[in-house]
Amino acid sequence: MQKQSRREFLKTLGLAAGSLSMWSRCLGAAGTTAQGGKRPNIIYIMSDDHASHALSCYGSKINKTPNLDRIANEGMRFTNAFCTNSICAPCRAVVLTGKYSHINGLTDNVARFDGSQQTFPKLLQQAGYETAMVGKWHLKTDPTGFDYWNILPGQGVYYNPVTIEMGQRKQHTGYVTDVITNSCLEWLKARTTDKPFCLMFHHKAPHREWEPGPAHLNLYDDVTVPEPETLFDDYSGRGRAAHEQDMTIAKTMNRKDLKLTPPANLTSEQKQAWDAAYGPENEAFEQANLQGDELVRWKYQRYIKDYLRCIASVDDNVGRLLDYLDESGLAQNTIVIYTSDQGFYLGDHGWFDKRFMYEESLRMPLLVRCPGRIRPASVNDDIVLNLDFAETFLDYAGVPIPADMQGRSLRPILEGHTPDDWRTSMYYHYYEYPAVHSVKRHYGIRTQRYKLMHFYHDIDEWELYDLKTDPQELRSVYSDPKYADIVAELKAQLKQLRARYNDTTGAPA
Ligand SMILES: [Ca+2]
Incomplete structure (x- = not known):
């Protein structure tokens, strides 16, 4: 957004006419936000394995997601949002703690999350927020830091799921994406406090085995x-x-x-x-x-049809939530985030699943809406991470960000001002090997243009991709003499990132 001219900005607003009135209502005479000190509610919607190239607001060639696009049209869309370890449970732990996997203890899907550690929901709760977690949890230990929780056991099932509500098992009849949404709406409607709230709304879909709901079978x-x-x-x-x-x-x-x-x-x-x-x-x-x-x-x-059918249900149900926020008046002071725990291969490279640091699974969709605080239809290409979410929510809630969190608040970016010293590269580390899908352990660095990866454990191989000339990452140029200086520079930066994040795991860089 910060790179758009005013004329372009107004043009974009014209395209998002529905959003304009909402935005204008929040502007004071001087064009500043009129929110004052009122702390916003936070609704964090996360699906599971939803790649950004399966959302129409990201230019999908294979499906339409009108309700998710609405969040983009009324808020900010990030084009370079990345996860730090592309696999389900570890991503969730990163989001909760604002810390890399080697620090929060959850490096793979096998480990159990230590719920006694500091998390952003606990800090919000201590600061007077009402907190809730509904849907796929996948961390093996019970949720902590939530006033209300209703989760799927493990991966959960698509049809007629059991949920565990505050420790009690409940059998449901119906489709999981509808069941999770119903539970969120019931919780929102039953609230009686004046406290601001934070709701984590986690879909199981579109995780393997991609079972579509009754409404989308055809x-x-x-x-x-x-x-x-x-x-x-x-x-x-x-x-x-x-x-x-x-x-x-x-x-x-x-x-x-x-x-x-x-x-x-x-x-x-x-x-x-x-x-x-x-x-x-x-x-x-x-x-x-x-x-x-x-x-x-x-x-x-x-x-792919089954995968997209599952997403159609997520899209419909996000629409139900957005409609409720409008009807209830909550939309005005609620930050709505849509993201996925990581990306996914949609037949790209002949694959499904994730894990690799290659683009399709490294990249997440990230859409954020908050009327009056975030300009409608804005697009940002800064490098942002799931590591930054906890810090962002604390920042909006007015809670000091603990020094041991490793990400950085996205608030200035969301409000149109990328800090001069914002990161120009990101660090990634994947651990789960040997294991299902046999993706070897690796870590690496990605800048706006390059990606350097080091595969280790039962192998010692480096790969370098020039994303400008080879966006599909089909040819590693690690051994190409023309790139020798780039390799040396990126290796030095990678060492610095490993030191900054205190990552001594894996083979030395
Ligand atoms: Ca996942």
Whole structure:
């Protein structure tokens, strides 16, 4: 935004006419915000594995997300939001603590989160906020720092889920994205205090095995979803890690992922709708005996349609929440964030899943709306991290940011003023290996233009990508003499980042 001229800004506002009145209402005579000292509510919406290239406000070629786009049109969209360790539970721990995985203790999905440590919900609670956590938690220990919590056990299931509400198991009939949203709305409607609140609203969708809800079983039936350019990537130009992973559509995807085996826990009515949606196509598939690229193409269509159907339900349900905020008057003083715990491969490089520091899984969608505080339809390309969220929420709540948190408040950026000393590079570290999907341990640095990665443990390989000339990261230029100076410079910066974040884990840089 700060790079837009006033004329461009006004033009953008024209495109977001619905947002303009809301924005204007909050402007004082001098054009400053009229919010005064009133502390904003915070609604943090996080889905699971929703890649930014599956939101239309990010230019998706494969789906439309009108309700999520609304947050972008009425707030700020970040184009360089990254996670620090691209896997479910560790991302959640980073968000709660504002600390890297090696500091908060949750480096992989196997460990248990130590809920006795400092988290931003605890600090908000101490500062007089009412706090709630609803949906996928995935940290193995009970939530701490929340006045109310209602979570899925572990990964949860899509259909007829059990939730654990303040320690009590509850069986629900229905689709998980609706169930989680219902619980959030019930909590919001039942509130009786005048306290500001912070609600964490975490969807399970669109996590594997991508089971669509009853309302979207037939969405995309009559279309062929465009394939990613790298669907048939052969990994030449990259190191052993890209060759030796186990997350390809061709080999790794199983019959349950592909809905050739139905979910076990459907009601008879749900089963009927399910069979009607998948039955005829499955029968045709079993008879066709597809092989090679043709088989990959079929699997890609089945996978991506189901993934997008799950997102359609997230989008609808975010719309329900936004509507409620409008009707209740809460929209005016509530920060609404939409993000995902990390990105995902949508057939890019022939893959599904995440874990790698390559772009598709490193990058998260990040949309933030708050009328009067954040300009509508603004776009920012600074490097921001999930490590920054805790600090941002504390900043907006007027709570001092503890010195041991490792990120930085996004508030100045959200309000249109990127600090001169904002980070120009980010540090990443992935640990879960050997494990499912066989993505080797690695850490690295990403700047606006370059990415240097070091794979270690049972390997010692470096890769360098020039994102300007090779945005799809198809050819490592680590050994290209033309890039020798860049390699030396980035290695020095990487060492500095490891020292700054006190990361002594993994092989030395
Ligand atoms: Ca995830």
